[in-house]
Amino acid sequence: MRASLIQIAADPDETANSRRQRAASLVREQRGADLVVLPELWPVGAFAYQSFEDEAETPAGPTYEVMAEAARDAGVWLHAGSIVERDPDGTLYNTSLVISPTGDLAGTYRKIHRFGFDKGEAVMMGAGADLATVALPELTIGLATCYDLRFPELFRGLVDAGAGLFVVPAGWPARRRGHWTLLARARAVENQAYVLACGTAGTHADVEQAGHSIVVDPWGEVLAEAGPDEEILTVDLDAAKVEATREQFPVLKDRRLGVVAPDLLR
């Protein structure tokens, strides 16, 4: 299974529409891949809070339209990163879109853990309330977004829902790059799953982005890591390695939910 992570910048000098067209061309160039991934809120910029209202769209809006055509042309599954979604009730969400090779919307995920404590995303957006997985032909992918990486219980929930690969689009700042790499590897090791974490390049809203998109295997080995600038990371994954790792070193079977998290069993 071949995956390509498109680490694009959310440069404020480029309009969202121009960036959509540029991203679509990059997706088309990935023909031959099985799964292509874009970062968090790339049309707008994850920290460009002042643009959230103006750039909000529906899951069937301009990002989906342009990306569905690109996914179809390339014949790939496309995790189109996330958009600022406006719900009909007016609430904004940080929503990921997964598009099938036929251009259909195969899944959405509203980010559950909003970043910013008492400002930015945390106050401007609603919190997602549902876990999301999408069954690809070779593996089920579990969806998470950026700050979610800090919440291991979400990933355990995704494992319980059948995930063997986590896709994590992000707009992670350079000043916490060490956490990014460490957390991506931790989520892979503890869940014996692949992690495809696609970051943002460049600087927007005065926040220098880490880039450093990373692909980690179910044993925690880093298969590929990007630098800080725009880059496409392409890596071949062995889907069978998820089950093989879980069988050979069956830690997930030793969970003691009845002791440490009895509420989860109710």
Ligand SMILES: NC(=O)CCC(=O)C(=O)O
């Ligand atoms: N966009 C984000 O969720 C940023 C997360 C972050 O900066 C952190 O967890 O650190």
